[in-house]
Amino acid sequence: MKRLFMMLLVIALVLGTIVGCVQNNPTTGQPENGTAQEAPKKSPMVYKLGNAGALGEPAAIVCQLFTDLVNERLEGEVVFEFYPAEQLGNEITMLENLQVDLQQAVMTAIDTLGTYSKDFNIISMAFAFEDHDHLFKYLESDLADAAFKVLEDQGIHVVNFNFKKNPRIIFGKKPIYSPDDLKGVKFRIPNIPIWEKNFRTMGAVPTIVAWSEYPFALMQGVVDAGECTKEAYYSVKLFEAAPYVAEVDYAFPLEALSFSKTAWDRLTPEQQKIIEECAEIAAEEFNTTINTKWQEDKKKLIEAGVEFVDFDKEAFMAKMAPLAGQLESEGFWGTPGLYEKVQALR
Template identity: 55%
Template sequence: MKKLFSMLLVLVILVAALSGCSSPTEEATTEEPTQAAETTEPEKKEAVVVKFGNAGAIGEPAPEACQEFCDLANEAFDGEFVFEFYPAEQLGNEGTMMENLQVDLQQGMMCSLDSLASYSKDINILSMAFAFESSEHMLNYLHSEVADPIWNALDDNGFHMVNFEFQKNPRIFFCKYPLYSPADMVGMKYRIPNLPIFEKNALAMGATPTVVSWSEYPFALLQGVVDGGECSKDSYKSAGLYEAAKYVTEVNYAYPVECIIFSKTFWDSLTAEQQDIVNECAEKAAEGYNETIKQKWEDDKAFLIDEGEVTFVEYDRQAFLDAAAPLAEALEEEGFFETEDLYNKVQAFK
């Protein structure tokens, strides 16, 4: 009897032991899925970096407009894209940046529209001396069907035009001595960018064209490499050009605009909604630029006269017009324009 009782007791102990050993395993099995679910987090998508460049020095109107555009875009995209702005040729000069856009090494830039003339020949008309009577005249042309070859050619060369309505003040002549008429420009060492249309303008006025990059312009004046040249009114003070060339001929021979362009590869990668956001930001930046630019020249002019000791000369406008008169026919004959009889066609948009 005692032996039977002992055997039963051993059996009970074994069952209890087996039950105790299996319970931790069961608990671990049931808790694992809950623990795994608690540690799973959604993956965060990395922001796309958009490199945006400009050749202008900090403090000039164009870089300020670029910064505003990038700030507006960063706010609108809220981390989806990060627009990084590089002023003062940090990504290269304008030619280098355009090449960067063509292979998508950088995504966007602001430049003068006439800087793109090597990719679209009709753009040359924008820089031709006295081709337009006002900014409105020029913009009427750019918004017309007559200007369509410009945008088509830029697309074919890997650029997408976003906005071309950053209206700069007109272009002026300036020198180390007074320029009353083209007769005073004969033999003048006249700075030009590396664009053929500017060479044609200089030669028409009797000057000797000398290619100098924008970043070297002030030093070239100080060192006597050039006697003077031309620029938009906006840049004369901000670039410090007045320090060495203190005589201004405010002849308003052309009406330049800055533009925002993007790599076509990058632009085509955006959704229609994303493209609309970029367009809206560019439009807002242009509105702000245009509201301040004309007043800025009035302020600059007062400074230049009062503190910069700059002289605004009385000039013979008709003499300049007469010197430029043969340009249209000569440029047409030499193939500067894609559109036949372009000069006469743009006169219809006055």
């Protein structure tokens, strides 16, 4: 019995020595052999940015610029991935994705936000604003605070809306001097109710055509006139079938960079500041490029035989003014007297 006890004691001492050899040194926190333990590497947060524009279009170009800038500045803490050409869905789908944090950022036309905050619909009313400065007076005023608050409550945080596209023009197969020239004309619109109201008020026959089918619809006579931003008129070659342009500048489109509020709140204040700074740099580059490119495109259009007609803008504005009351009564925006309040900001 005594011999068995001695053998067990020896075994216990040997096992204790082995365990002690592999335990960390209590002073240095390192194993006795001197090899340091590496802390587990933290994975970066991946943020998906989506846009409907195809590669090469202005909005897609500026999204890629923003992505490159922010990835450089954030140094791997947050990594942005850019998905153009509706890879994450159309604009409405991508905004729905933001609400549930399926994607973290999107660049859309600011008036698309009217789907979630009705006061933004006034941006889509033809001739509601006289220029981009007038539009910014509204967006940066107390009058627009409620509209942005509604977006926040629905999980959408707007980071920057200073991406200024060129104004929207009207063009056709025949010259358009006044609203009278649109009477009975098949006019292409997207599937947006307020656009239908705009051009029916002008006397046209609104016809819904997908953007991808626009050039073919003009060539085949499905529609005989339409509208778009100045840069799109040239880049999509709509002038080949509809060479008469009226630069009525009836609306002043903006692209807005919006985030999932959940994803935005997940960032540190320092990361948020970097993103805001990169967005502002990208917006300045976008605005300069867009304006310069139109001057070049316009020269090419004239050389190609496009005619820029003299038009009666006052006649267009007079035709549209009564629409404001109708839109308000039908619930297109929620703030009473919003159109009149916007006009007072001119």
